[in-house]
Amino acid sequence: MKMGGDFLKEWIDEWYSLYQAVWELPLDNQVEVLENKTQELLMTWGSLDEALQQLKKKLKAENGPYAYQSQGTYLFDQGEFDQACLQLKQEQGEEKQEAVRCLYLGYALLYTNDFIGSEEYFRYVQFISTQPLILHLVYQGLGLVAMLQNKLELAIQYLEKAQPLAENHEVMYNLGVCYFTLENYTYAVTCFRRYAYVKDDSDGLYALGLALLQTGEIEEARAAFLEVIESVEQEADLLAVAQLVEWIGEHELACYAYEHLMLLTGKTPRWLHGFAWNKALAGDKRAIHLLEELGQTDPEAKKSFEWIQATVK
Structure with a gap:
């Protein structure tokens, strides 16, 4: 999951309101306030949308033990996460599908901000499954729980465990977010480069530009922002x-x-x-x-x- 959608709109609305207000402040205060806002950018620029899409795509592309479909997964697909949680808890899959059911439940709980419940299900799946794809999604989920609780060093540990288990460029984006927020801008640049240039994604290019500014690589930052301007349509x-x-x-x-x-x-x-x-x-x-x-x-x-x-x- 890449930590867009409603969050992005909220951030843009907030940024614009702040941007208008700071002009009434002394210049030093303007810069300080805007710098603080920029730090918040990377933690709110994404949403759970891509995680949801990725989860559905990866699991449903697989046959056999991963092909778990039920009323609970249908509700999950429709974005009815509260109802999906209730339904998935009542269901029981075959032994090989139990890990997938609990994985869906872990993400559904994550989307409803039940971080404790989400973490419990992810850890249970970690205990009962040895499948690389399942474990990849488990570590990604645990990383997201840690990110949303602002436990960034812990999030990095989980995301780095997730990264080699399956091809998933969003993991690199989230690692970049963690490193940027911890002010390790060199590592953030490395992660955002690996994400933005592979995915050709405006959010990733924006984040890369911000990180490059922090490392003093102004020309590449300028090029990244130029690509963002040419690619966004809203x-x-x-x-x-x-x-x-x-x-x-x-x-x-x-x-x-x-x-x-x-x-x-x-x-x-x-x-x-x-x-x-x-x-x-x-x-x-x-x-x-x-x-x-x-x-x-x-x-x-x-x-x-x-x-x-x-x-x-």
């Missing part, structure tokens, strides 16, 4: 990237993101303001005139124009 995602690269001083990249926003939704005053603001910060004096023009009808653009005017005097 307005909220593009805006989040535009604001982040603006914050780190990559104003030309921010302009590129605003250009993509204008291609996506039209030349709205908001996007023109963001574009002109970053062009001005990048040293393009023509953008100051655009800010002045936009400021005739947009109070925020007027503030930006006045700020730029004050700094260039």
Whole structure:
């Protein structure tokens, strides 16, 4: 499971609200608040969606002992995790399928935030099964439980045990998240590289860019963010990237993101303001005139124009 979906939307909404609010703070406070928010990014950028899809795909692709299907797994597939927990607890598979039933139950409990129950079932499966795929999913589940409890060193131990047992690039992403949060940025870069360039995934590239910034590899970070801008198609995602690269001083990249926003939704005053603001910060004096023009009808653009005017005097 890659720790998206509702979490991503919530994070983007939170980021935008914070981004707007910090401009009223002194500059040092702005940076501190935004840096703290960036630390939260990697822990909330994902969701359980990919874990769920991966679990279903891996188990159902197998025949024989892994092919366990029941009312409980149907409810699990439908995302009805509370009901799936109740149903799966009542079911009893054949001896060879018992590990799969309990594995589903472990993940269903994880999705309902019952971390203690989830861990108990994962450990039970670990005790009764020797199948590499099953054990891979067990260690991944235990790693996720530890991550969600912020026990990151323990999560790394479990994820590293999971990694060699089956091909699963999401494990590398989660390892990267753990290392990044523990400020081991060199290891985080290694993990995110192995994930992002194999999966060609915008979330992974975003995370890689953040880690590369921390290790001082600015050119590769810039290239990663450029790929993110060119690959995401949702307005909220593009805006989040535009604001982040603006914050780190990559104003030309921010302009590129605003250009993509204008291609996506039209030349709205908001996007023109963001574009002109970053062009001005990048040293393009023509953008100051655009800010002045936009400021005739947009109070925020007027503030930006006045700020730029004050700094260039």
